[in-house]
Amino acid sequence: MQYDMPDFTMNAIQYPDKIAKFSEVLKSVGGVAYLLKDGEDVNEAIKTIYPNAKVIASNCPDISCATLNPDESDDAHQLTGIDLAVVNGELGVAENACVWIPQNVVHKAIYFIAEEMVILLDKNKLVSNMHEAYQQISFSESGFGIFISGPSKTADIEQALVIGAHGVKGLTVILR
Amino acid sequence: MKVGLFIPCYVNALYPEVGIATYKLLLSLSVEVDYPLDQTCCGQPMANGGFEEKALPLAIQFDNLFAKYDYIVAPSASCVSFVKDNYPPIMERNNHLSQSGKKIYEICEFLHDILKVEKLSGHFPHKVSVHNSCHGLRELKLSAASELNIPYYSKIKTLLSLVEGVEITEPQKIDECCGFGGMYSIEEQAVSVCMGQDKVKNHISTGASYITGADSSCLMHMQGIIQRDKLPIKLIHVVEILAAGL
Amino acid sequence: MSTRHSKAGEAFLKDKEHASWHNESLWFVREKRDKVSKDIPEWEELRELSSRIKMHTVSHLDTYLEQFTKNAEANGVIVHWATDASEHNEIVYGILHKNNVKKLVKSKSMLTEECHLNPYLIEMGIDVIESDLGERILQLMDLAPSHIVLPAIHIKRQQVGELFEEKLGTEKGNSDPTYLTRAARKHLRNEFLTADAGMTGANFAIAATGDIVVCTNEGNADMGTSLPNLHIVSMGLEKVIPDLQSLAVFTRLLARSATGQPVTTYTSHFRKPRKGGELHVVIVDNGRSKVLRNKDHVKTLNCIRCGACMNTCPVYRRTGGYSYTYFIPGPIGINLGMLKSPADYYDNVSACSLCFSCNNVCPSKIDLGQQIYKWRQDLDNLHVADPTKKLISGGLKFLFTKPALYNTSLKMAPVVNIMPRFMLYNGLNEWGKGRELPVFAKESFTELWKKWKVK
Numbered sequence: 001m002q003y004d005m006p007d008f009t010m011n012a013i014q015y016p017d018k019i020a021k022f023s024e025v026l027k028s029v030g031g032v033a034y035l036l037k038d039g040e041d042v043n044e045a046i047k048t049i050y051p052n053a054k055v056i057a058s059n060c061p062d063i064s065c066a067t068l069n070p071d072e073s074d075d076a077h078q079l080t081g082i083d084l085a086v087v088n089g090e091l092g093v094a095e096n097a098c099v100w101i102p103q104n105v106v107h108k109a110i111y112f113i114a115e116e117m118v119i120l121l122d123k124n125k126l127v128s129n130m131h132e133a134y135q136q137i138s139f140s141e142s143g144f145g146i147f148i149s150g151p152s153k154t155a156d157i158e159q160a161l162v163i164g165a166h167g168v169k170g171l172t173v174i175l176r
Numbered sequence: 177m178k179v180g181l182f183i184p185c186y187v188n189a190l191y192p193e194v195g196i197a198t199y200k201l202l203l204s205l206s207v208e209v210d211y212p213l214d215q216t217c218c219g220q221p222m223a224n225g226g227f228e229e230k231a232l233p234l235a236i237q238f239d240n241l242f243a244k245y246d247y248i249v250a251p252s253a254s255c256v257s258f259v260k261d262n263y264p265p266i267m268e269r270n271n272h273l274s275q276s277g278k279k280i281y282e283i284c285e286f287l288h289d290i291l292k293v294e295k296l297s298g299h300f301p302h303k304v305s306v307h308n309s310c311h312g313l314r315e316l317k318l319s320a321a322s323e324l325n326i327p328y329y330s331k332i333k334t335l336l337s338l339v340e341g342v343e344i345t346e347p348q349k350i351d352e353c354c355g356f357g358g359m360y361s362i363e364e365q366a367v368s369v370c371m372g373q374d375k376v377k378n379h380i381s382t383g384a385s386y387i388t389g390a391d392s393s394c395l396m397h398m399q400g401i402i403q404r405d406k407l408p409i410k411l412i413h414v415v416e417i418l419a420a421g422l
Numbered sequence: 423m424s425t426r427h428s429k430a431g432e433a434f435l436k437d438k439e440h441a442s443w444h445n446e447s448l449w450f451v452r453e454k455r456d457k458v459s460k461d462i463p464e465w466e467e468l469r470e471l472s473s474r475i476k477m478h479t480v481s482h483l484d485t486y487l488e489q490f491t492k493n494a495e496a497n498g499v500i501v502h503w504a505t506d507a508s509e510h511n512e513i514v515y516g517i518l519h520k521n522n523v524k525k526l527v528k529s530k531s532m533l534t535e536e537c538h539l540n541p542y543l544i545e546m547g548i549d550v551i552e553s554d555l556g557e558r559i560l561q562l563m564d565l566a567p568s569h570i571v572l573p574a575i576h577i578k579r580q581q582v583g584e585l586f587e588e589k590l591g592t593e594k595g596n597s598d599p600t601y602l603t604r605a606a607r608k609h610l611r612n613e614f615l616t617a618d619a620g621m622t623g624a625n626f627a628i629a630a631t632g633d634i635v636v637c638t639n640e641g642n643a644d645m646g647t648s649l650p651n652l653h654i655v656s657m658g659l660e661k662v663i664p665d666l667q668s669l670a671v672f673t674r675l676l677a678r679s680a681t682g683q684p685v686t687t688y689t690s691h692f693r694k695p696r697k698g699g700e701l702h703v704v705i706v707d708n709g710r711s712k713v714l715r716n717k718d719h720v721k722t723l724n725c726i727r728c729g730a731c732m733n734t735c736p737v738y739r740r741t742g743g744y745s746y747t748y749f750i751p752g753p754i755g756i757n758l759g760m761l762k763s764p765a766d767y768y769d770n771v772s773a774c775s776l777c778f779s780c781n782n783v784c785p786s787k788i789d790l791g792q793q794i795y796k797w798r799q800d801l802d803n804l805h806v807a808d809p810t811k812k813l814i815s816g817g818l819k820f821l822f823t824k825p826a827l828y829n830t831s832l833k834m835a836p837v838v839n840i841m842p843r844f845m846l847y848n849g850l851n852e853w854g855k856g857r858e859l860p861v862f863a864k865e866s867f868t869e870l871w872k873k874w875k876v877k
Binding site for chain 2: 465
């Protein structure tokens, strides 16, 4: 039996206030959305949110609070002991708080190996749902891309939710 | 319209009052009802046990027996869904065209969809917990199944609300299976009883005095547990409540 | 009348407290699924689309697999084909051996479970570390998963506490899930850093782009494939889907159906090997292509392995994964086991009351209940039908095709009501073990009707 591909005009859910929905969902999955105020310095914001972070890794040129550039490591295995990673995201999805990151670092381990992470995202680059997201995302040369929604987690022990499994233990998306 | 009454085998033998209530209710709604005497069973027990071919002669017999009626009505959701959904493929495989499948209705379905009943004269001043039997729910769509994201409706509750004095509730795990399942109740005895005990417990927690549903098979299974464990709740088929006072 | 499932189920239920806890744990996951599904007004439309995309893809599977392979290979991915489990294992070992791999870190893959990969590799001298927390716990306990998504759902925190005390040196008596998870993080972090290769399954393979997509919450699949430079993917051939627009449908359904989350934390697209590394994809048949020609059961290939059917199944919840003889339990497991080997797995076919709740939660709208009903019809032809059931069914047929005999039986049946209790309730009477027998009415409906008509 041969079946045709279904016609795909999907009237998927739309959120009039995508920032609000994104923030609400991100909170529910253990993350934090931080809306940068007009004129607020992103480095100051990061230092306020993570006052105890000593080793801050980022390859973003405007992140002056970084103490190391992970791209300069020869080997991903050297990226241990990082308190906070700061990376750039490309697109956010309101329905599930996903942020699309086409690999924009030399070692993708940086997205997972730090204790906590900040993803910087342009607040105008939010879509409502995954259909819109997959229509718009792009890949980088590396061929790796990832949707990240909140910090890593598990409920494998008696269905008790624990935030922070093998990836980051905490995630903040700074919308600017 | 001429209605042929189908009284399932176990209703016939164990709960004739359900048949009587069905008959009286239809009469009171000015329906011409007849009961063809040579009816026996729809064949579902054998089919669910893995021997649906043994239901073939029953299906043919059924079609012949009810050929002259416009509608077939039965106080059993599981039997009706078996005739509706399973007779056609069983018969087609053996070069027969099923006639009964198109015109058979469970009693609540018939009252709600065909007669479109809006008034009932009965009085039943008790709190009842509605048992949403699986076949009635997920095959005949008597109510909206809890798994689905669809607008809520319940034909059973709509009809019950027409009876004066009835207080309607539903249990936690509103449409979880009671565990009867035909021969499943014997082959997987321990799980079947556990499911029944859990279901009865949930019904009792509503504070209702009666469990009511459209399937005597579920009620029979729960009754067995209630009697063994001496539990404080009674059972009654929905049609008996709808026919209260007749 | 009993099967291996019914006996194992009965044994599971003997520990009433544990069985009840297991039941409620899984019901809780079903409730979470219900809640998030109601957040999406187009939920039923998504399910319908998912079903139709899968049916289209499966009915053009060769085309899509060819397209996937062409695109993946153009991206530098090495694609292998395995007819069966042993070929899969040999291919995987071959890759590891060629690359001098001593330690392999794995993320969850039911396909590797199906192929019994771990024991094979361990025998060949490779250290295999499961990195999903649930799988790692089970590996250390030398147990199999009991659910395809929540593998350790049947294990209590105290058991994990005691296990970690012994194997990881955690505090005695501490069974706090956060404490234990942190201990596992530290232990597995070391394994990720010292592994020579990483292995994952594939939730989806995208034909149009050659992507392998892996959906996880823990970050273990990504840790395991971001440190060692060799990544091997094990994939069933039914995992391929046409394009990214199709993927959008599935990513909206998968986590919501599986755990009641809007999405998994990570949805990773692997399109090319890492710089200086290798990415291998082993596409496995192991009986799947045979299912393509089985019109009654081809819809099982729609399965996206979410586990929702298990969470809702009243039988699975009360008997647990180990009561089933196939490594995948619950409604989908009953069907997959029968497709694999009816002679070995027919015991599971009894594990169903035909309630059809599974049909309603399946994101790909597989007719799981109807397929189990169909397998029941096949048991006799396969010579594994229960003889008592056959006898009863034959007896019922005889009785019901003879109206005169039936009516006489109805008249005589009430005599059962007055039989002594010891005759009715004994070891032969399964119904009577937990329930009272129903009472035959003094006069059946037929009798009553005749009386009135006679009046």
